[in-house]
Amino acid sequence: MNAADCRAPDAALRDAVAQARRWYWQRISAMVLAVCVLLHLAGMVWAVRGGLSAAEILARTQGNVLFAAFYAVFVGACAVHVPIGLASIAREWWQWPPRAALWFARAVTAALLVLGLRAVWGVYAPGA
Amino acid sequence: MRRNDHRAHGHPSWWAFWLHRVSGLLLALFLPLHFLALGQALAGPAALDGFLRFADVPLVKAAEWGLVTLLALHLTGGVRLLLIEFGRATDLRKNWIAGGIGVAFAVGLAFALALFS
Amino acid sequence: MDEKSLNVRIWRGGAGETGRFVGYAVPRRDSQTVLDVVTQVQRAIDPTLSYRFACRVGMCGSCAMTVNGQACWTCRTHVAKVVGDDGVLEIAPLANLPVVKDLATDMSVFFDKWARARGRFQGAQTRHDDFARVSPDTPERQAANAGIECIGCAVCYGSCDVVQWRPDFLGPAALNRAWTLVNDVRDTDRTERLRAVAGDAGCHSCHTQGSCTERCPKGIAPTLAIAGLKRTVARAAVNREL
Numbered sequence: 001m002n003a004a005d006c007r008a009p010d011a012a013l014r015d016a017v018a019q020a021r022r023w024y025w026q027r028i029s030a031m032v033l034a035v036c037v038l039l040h041l042a043g044m045v046w047a048v049r050g051g052l053s054a055a056e057i058l059a060r061t062q063g064n065v066l067f068a069a070f071y072a073v074f075v076g077a078c079a080v081h082v083p084i085g086l087a088s089i090a091r092e093w094w095q096w097p098p099r100a101a102l103w104f105a106r107a108v109t110a111a112l113l114v115l116g117l118r119a120v121w122g123v124y125a126p127g128a
Numbered sequence: 129m130r131r132n133d134h135r136a137h138g139h140p141s142w143w144a145f146w147l148h149r150v151s152g153l154l155l156a157l158f159l160p161l162h163f164l165a166l167g168q169a170l171a172g173p174a175a176l177d178g179f180l181r182f183a184d185v186p187l188v189k190a191a192e193w194g195l196v197t198l199l200a201l202h203l204t205g206g207v208r209l210l211l212i213e214f215g216r217a218t219d220l221r222k223n224w225i226a227g228g229i230g231v232a233f234a235v236g237l238a239f240a241l242a243l244f245s
Numbered sequence: 246m247d248e249k250s251l252n253v254r255i256w257r258g259g260a261g262e263t264g265r266f267v268g269y270a271v272p273r274r275d276s277q278t279v280l281d282v283v284t285q286v287q288r289a290i291d292p293t294l295s296y297r298f299a300c301r302v303g304m305c306g307s308c309a310m311t312v313n314g315q316a317c318w319t320c321r322t323h324v325a326k327v328v329g330d331d332g333v334l335e336i337a338p339l340a341n342l343p344v345v346k347d348l349a350t351d352m353s354v355f356f357d358k359w360a361r362a363r364g365r366f367q368g369a370q371t372r373h374d375d376f377a378r379v380s381p382d383t384p385e386r387q388a389a390n391a392g393i394e395c396i397g398c399a400v401c402y403g404s405c406d407v408v409q410w411r412p413d414f415l416g417p418a419a420l421n422r423a424w425t426l427v428n429d430v431r432d433t434d435r436t437e438r439l440r441a442v443a444g445d446a447g448c449h450s451c452h453t454q455g456s457c458t459e460r461c462p463k464g465i466a467p468t469l470a471i472a473g474l475k476r477t478v479a480r481a482a483v484n485r486e487l
Contacts, residue, residue, distance in 0.1 A: 135314025
């Protein structure tokens, strides 16, 4: 017998629905990331030719709304996809208890959103 | 109870899982650093340039190649998983593992060639 | 007849004592199976060796053990196929299950999880109703047929890393059985069963390692059954059926 059997039935039900949601959000974000990553990789292979410089990068990104929108979506998809995977690793390989893994995942989500959107703003904001 | 060791892991699907998980973990560790580096632009182009100059050494370039390859590996492995989970797969698509690794290294090669051009 | 000897290492030990491998020299013979080797040891060398078998012809699954690190049916595993270069044959009980003694494991938790996954058919008809008509050509019936040959031998369960990492994980066999019933149009327990197989202990913890599919002696693919459960549970959650 495990803890799940001792919980109230509706708690187990919530867990089932929550897990189903986590599963399909991870797959949806994976599909979004597949597109973003392909475009990003193509862009990077093109952009690193002849070396990188801040002037070159910023000339392409500053004031470029399409660029900012694309990378904001990219950051959002990462913020959904990465924590779910890390939580699995924490539970299975590092044997963390469920609550610790959950809070870890939330912390990673917040960190990726904050740092990621800050970076997008950093290269988009004109005349820095 | 007895536990499995590496001999139970000697088949392609298991290695595909391990590669997917480890590549994801390494990328997850790298991502905040990537965001912090780009966020340097907030302090002005000079700050960003400072970081780029620091990154202009062979060791960092090799690490960049490694990360690009890991990203491509995670992508191709992930596409295989999506096909198994959402498609009507009748087997574990082991041929996709080999193909995926090949594509990933091709991407890495393209990046390396561009990096050293 | 090949008169050379096999260098056999067999796991010995019961509950409450530390187990260890003990070496035995067993005469090597043509067309010898691993079950032949274990039987030879118990009958001619050490009668205190405990192990399970029944049909010895690959139908019952009782003789499942770990041979050179991989789970298999010992009655269907020829020594020639698995023996190491140095003639070493390592025989241990199935992994992920408590050891009763030597090569015999306690299968209770395996079958408890089968029950927890609601791996039992529930119908609405009685003997007074006409036979149900189920076409074998429908996708649902083909999906069910792909998994119904399971005889509960626990080779898949003993091969799965997620079972090792998450003690609550229902495991490939229980989830595969649940999938066959989800696809059985006569079954009336669908919603409860989908609830039972979702969650951390259920299908969502499968990472498609595929060891179950790789090792199943019946050629069943629990990995694909579990993928089907993931899709079905997600659809049910979105449709608020759960």
